[in-house]
Amino acid sequence: xxxxxxxxxxxxxxxxxxxxxxxxxxxxxxxxxxxxxxxxxxxxxxxxxxxxxxxxxxxxxxxxxxxxxxxxxxxxxxxxxxxxxxxxxxxxxxxxxxxxxxxxxxxxxxxxxxxxxxxxxxxxxxxxxxxxxxxxxxxxxxxxxxxxxxxxxxxxxxxxxxxxxxxxxxxxxxxxxxxxxxxxxxxxxxxxxxxxxxxxxxxxxxxxxxxxxxxxxxxxxxxxxxxxxxxxxxxxxxxxxxxxxxxxxxxxxxxxxxxxxxxxxxxxxxxxxxxxxxxxxxxxxxxxxxxxxxxxxxxxxxxxxxxxxxxxxxxxxxxxxxxxxxxxxxxxxx
Amino acid sequence: xxxxxxxxxxxxxxxxxxxxxxxxxxxxxxxxxxxxxxxxxxxxxxxxxxxxxxxxxxxxxxxxxxxxxxxxxxxxxxxxxxxxxxxxxxxxxxxxxxxxxxxxxxxxxxxxxxxxxxxxxxxxxxxxxxxxxxxxxxxxxxxxxxxxxxxxxxxxxxxxxxxxxxxxxxxxxxxxxxxxxxxxxxxxxxxxxxxxxxxxxxxxxxxxxxxxxxxxxxxxxxxxxxxxxxxxxxxxxxxxxxxxxxxxxxxxxxxxxxx
Numbered sequence: 001x002x003x004x005x006x007x008x009x010x011x012x013x014x015x016x017x018x019x020x021x022x023x024x025x026x027x028x029x030x031x032x033x034x035x036x037x038x039x040x041x042x043x044x045x046x047x048x049x050x051x052x053x054x055x056x057x058x059x060x061x062x063x064x065x066x067x068x069x070x071x072x073x074x075x076x077x078x079x080x081x082x083x084x085x086x087x088x089x090x091x092x093x094x095x096x097x098x099x100x101x102x103x104x105x106x107x108x109x110x111x112x113x114x115x116x117x118x119x120x121x122x123x124x125x126x127x128x129x130x131x132x133x134x135x136x137x138x139x140x141x142x143x144x145x146x147x148x149x150x151x152x153x154x155x156x157x158x159x160x161x162x163x164x165x166x167x168x169x170x171x172x173x174x175x176x177x178x179x180x181x182x183x184x185x186x187x188x189x190x191x192x193x194x195x196x197x198x199x200x201x202x203x204x205x206x207x208x209x210x211x212x213x214x215x216x217x218x219x220x221x222x223x224x225x226x227x228x229x230x231x232x233x234x235x236x237x238x239x240x241x242x243x244x245x246x247x248x249x250x251x252x253x254x255x256x257x258x259x260x261x262x263x264x265x266x267x268x269x270x271x272x273x274x275x276x277x278x279x280x281x282x283x284x285x286x287x288x289x290x291x292x293x294x295x296x297x298x299x300x301x302x303x304x305x306x307x308x309x310x311x312x313x314x315x316x317x318x319x320x321x322x323x324x325x326x327x328x329x330x331x332x333x334x
Numbered sequence: 335x336x337x338x339x340x341x342x343x344x345x346x347x348x349x350x351x352x353x354x355x356x357x358x359x360x361x362x363x364x365x366x367x368x369x370x371x372x373x374x375x376x377x378x379x380x381x382x383x384x385x386x387x388x389x390x391x392x393x394x395x396x397x398x399x400x401x402x403x404x405x406x407x408x409x410x411x412x413x414x415x416x417x418x419x420x421x422x423x424x425x426x427x428x429x430x431x432x433x434x435x436x437x438x439x440x441x442x443x444x445x446x447x448x449x450x451x452x453x454x455x456x457x458x459x460x461x462x463x464x465x466x467x468x469x470x471x472x473x474x475x476x477x478x479x480x481x482x483x484x485x486x487x488x489x490x491x492x493x494x495x496x497x498x499x500x501x502x503x504x505x506x507x508x509x510x511x512x513x514x515x516x517x518x519x520x521x522x523x524x525x526x527x528x529x530x531x532x533x534x535x536x537x538x539x540x541x542x543x544x545x546x547x548x549x550x551x552x553x554x555x556x557x558x559x560x561x562x563x564x565x566x567x568x569x570x571x572x573x574x575x576x577x578x579x580x581x582x583x584x585x586x587x588x589x590x591x592x593x
Contacts, residue, residue: 008426008467089420144387215436215439218433219433219436221420221421221422222419222420222421222433223416223418223419223420224385225380225383225385225414225416225418225419226414226415226416226419226420228383228384228385228405228414229383229385229409229412229413229414229415229416229486229495230409230433230434230436230437230489231404231405231406231407231408231409231410231436231437232405232436233405275422275424276422276423276424276425277424277425277429
């Protein structure tokens, strides 16, 4: 354990450092490349010494907010998935399970399709929709306590119910579908500092809380009864974790739409590299999750430039094969 | 009195699982709960260990109602080893044992030297020194159970509750686990409450035995009082010959017929 650090722990710290470097590199590539190529020197200058040039405008008003949002979204969704997979002790758990996608998605579509004049309410609406859906699922699963299995099943049922709402909207208003497609697949185009402000508080709060709670999640992984025996109030702890993950994923979804894949796969990828100890898994997920979304968004912008592909498509197209590769080749680590 | 249950009643939904449970578990004893399938053994130990809310009645820990003690404080006095346990593939013996220090840690705090000494002590006490860096999932059944017991020991409890600690183990591992429990009881004055399936093992290792039947305590007493042909007939539906194990100074029986 900590203190006298063993070889294994060194390896994990090393992997963490690699993740951090990967994130920093991807961050600079994302800011530097696009329709206009900007040198790293100029990036540094623009960030630290204000010079009012065209490149400065591009960096501050377009690339920087977009890259920061991409990183924050990656952190929010991946952390949320990592928490849920632990709390539910279920490898298939993801923000979808607690209704973040279905709840947030439905509210966003209602606004976009029925009240398009209020389009600017989409982030707030999606966020509230996601959070209320989580509470609804939780209360449905409650019966003298909440068992993970019941929570997962209630989540699947409610998501399917809200999915019916989403699909009927799409069916009844076929002419407006193209306008909402971006939200459905998840995209980062036209992100601004307003989006950064929308998501940043939740991600920061989540990271701070989780830095205190990683030990507790390790204990919860041992099973409800073992955790009780070790003095963890299982019911309260689980509720707190679910609320944190709903806020994290909800704030991400409210800004970029239904980017489903990140919350499910990134925690697994990180676990394959760094193991299941949450004291390492949380920081690992933060940097790896941020890096992955930033990289995928950069590819989404550059691949068919100047045409942009929604980042959700790149994420699934690149991420899934990479994940399968890891799964087959790193079995020993699992 | 280490644990005391007063008029316990436990329902699952509308179904009554336990009723009229009154029991005393004296300090420093090994007490075993036995009973046929469905008699409520596991429910009782879960109720005693606060893993299950009781419908009526109280459980007292050293004279204090467990509902009035914080769960962390309870964990500093009482460790439990449930049947259902979950462990990730990459958790080592030492990782697992270190979790036993959790109830003594303040939130966000790391392990100090004293915690580490206790972890090493628990690993030694359970004979796992050579296995401390192995992944728990790769151990044999008996070693794995010992690792969990080491985690419980790292809690430095006064009481240890075990729910069927020998189930699914080969007979040699069963003996190994029970011998370890007995040794811990003797050397640490640890109060042990366990659920066992094997009545001869219960007779061999217990100071006192509680017999559950259909949700009620049918009988309790020392092994000589319990291993009687009428009781075995009434509760476990078997005809048996009863002998005495002179070496271990306890009764044992061999069943020969189902009633």
